[in-house]
Amino acid sequence: MVKGDYYEVLGVSRDAGDDQIKSAYRKLALKFHPDRNPGDNAAEESFKEAAEAYAVLRDAEKRRIYDRFGHEGLEGRGFQGFSGFEDIFSNFGDIFEGFFGFGSGRSGRSRGRQGNSLRYDLELTLEEAFTGKEEEITFHRLEACDTCDGSGVAPGSEPQTCATCQGRGQVVRSQGFFQVSSTCPSCHGQGQIIMDPCDACRGGGKVRIKRNVTVKIPPGVDTGSQLRLRGEGEPGDYGGPSGDLFTVIHVKDHRFFTREGDALMCEIPISFVQAALGDTINIPLIGEKDEHPLDIRKGTQPGHVIKVSGKGMPHLQGNHRRGDLYIQVQVRIPEKLTQEQRELLEAFAETDGKKPSGKKKSKKNRWKRLVK
Ligand SMILES: [Zn+2]
Ligand SMILES: [Zn+2]
Structure with missing residues (x-):
């Protein structure tokens, strides 16, 4: 891919000041942020491109090299751009602070969190494991609340920006020379406070519902086999993907096999x-x-x-x-013999030349015989 001109990427003039560059980048980063454009590859590319342009133009030394020698000049000095989002966020995490309702730092860095996966234990007979079967299973899972569309806010009201952290989700306090930031105690990092919670979900945004799905069990499953139904787990947070449903098989003991x-x-x-x-x-x-x-x-x-x-x-x-x-x-x-059976067996033994004496030897003698 041919790299675009960094000034054009950010939409600033060649003599733009640091503040202009920073503000141009913030706008683009916000527009193309992965949390706002899940699964959109073009947005992802633009996001990375803007981050790279900003990384160069914010740095006086790199900017000077770029102005004189262009992209080749930077490559010659080992500037590689970014390998991925983590890289970008760990470099410019500060610039995202306060952009997203759920605070800065870590939660703003990653894409939405994937929902929990669920486990369902299913017992089968050996015959069912042999033939396979379709089983309708019923389980409970959390889903986004219908009443409030998952926001947790009562319809008609709005969440309020947290006054303690001004919506950042983090509070910063000074400790000697250092500034230590921690999760806001008032909003627990959400950046917002719900004054009027939704009745249906008590403000949680999710409700537990009963769900039926049909699981197709292939022939040959064994105890410990896991069948995965993608996306049948609980919904993710902040637009993250749903978790999966794992059906774990237990095959009952068989009376014969x-x-x-x-x-x-x-x-x-x-x-x-x-x-x-x-x-x-x-x-x-x-x-x-x-x-x-x-x-x-x-x-x-x-x-x-x-x-x-x-x-x-x-x-x-x-x-x-x-x-x-x-x-x-x-x-x-046989543990018991009839008289007739006994006589037949004795007759059989004689043909073999090993007629039992009929007398039981004492235990003592028998042991002597065995150790000899
Ligand atoms: Zn609700
Ligand atoms: Zn707060």
């Missing part, structure tokens, strides 16, 4: 006979109506894990892929 990322795990009990002989059993699957036939191989050991590919939870990225299902086999040993 546990989850680890996209993987699902479950345990199935089988009898020791099924483990020894093999069998086919039906297991329920998440998100599917029909049960899934699962082959138990003969000779399956307790704790054995069977993997069923692609029957876990869906990937949150929505690529139609699913995690896997891991089924751990629990082999049940």
Whole structure:
């Protein structure tokens, strides 16, 4: 971008005095101030341009160089202009004092403050986390008061400039050699005092209202997943953007499945006979109506894990892929036997050459045996 002539930018003559330059800059800064032109890039550029022109022309040394050698002369001496607003405000913060109703200094420096973000906790079943769903949620948030348009002032009346600080929002007191400025105690930095507050919001400018929004929950969410609805939080101050609404997901424990990322795990009990002989059993699957036939191989050991590919939870990225299902086999040993079962098992043991004695060994003997 070609830099404009600094005198033209400020609209002053080449022989303008310091006061003229300062006052020209104040006018432009006020006109193009970011708080008054939120999101307006052209205004932003003009604001920066004016600040740069002022930075040079207010400084006798820089102005002399500029008058003789132009922009190149300044660049040759390392003058860079400003990197951004912070830079401008930290250099000329003083010139903005009293410009804006809400005082000088920090609050005048930044753009309007963003509103608070809100959090909504939503509990889902594992099945709901599997399929995803649309959920209408109801919450309360602050909004600008309709009655007073957010000003906090009763309709028909006007806020009064704070007498303590003359609208600056700050008071300055001397402390030895120093001047210390602090937030005005009368108006709390607002620069204005509301004598006749709005009834609807008690002068706060905001009212709490109930709001419903529909949250679209994608398949595959897990505990801790956060869904962000931009701008559904509370409104900002001084024209700042609204905050966001975060829906935080909690997935309830399932009676059958546990989850680890996209993987699902479950345990199935089988009898020791099924483990020894093999069998086919039906297991329920998440998100599917029909049960899934699962082959138990003969000779399956307790704790054995069977993997069923692609029957876990869906990937949150929505690529139609699913995690896997891991089924751990629990082999049940019968605690009670009928006479007939006992005889069959004893007969089985004989075929194995390991017939139990039938007598219970004393605890003492058993320990001796174990430590040998
Ligand atoms: Zn109100
Ligand atoms: Zn005040």
